[in-house]
Amino acid sequence: MEIKVHGNDLEKALKLLKNKLQKEGLFKEIKQRSYFEKPSIKEKRKQREARKKRSKNFNQRQA
Secondary structure, three states, rough: OOOOOOOHHHHHHHHHHHHHOOOOOOOHHHHHHOOOOOOOHHHHHHHHHHOOOOOHHHHHHHH
């Protein structure tokens, strides 16, 4: 990942970096990995997320 700093504006570059990391789900993953998750719970969470993602994609195509 690369963020270019224009005109020595570090605040804007940092904001762009945080936005990109959030969109990629890095912060969410860090929170999830901070504690142990049982395999059965993990599988159910992944299925729930996949179902949510499919639903979101389906709704976008119909609009």
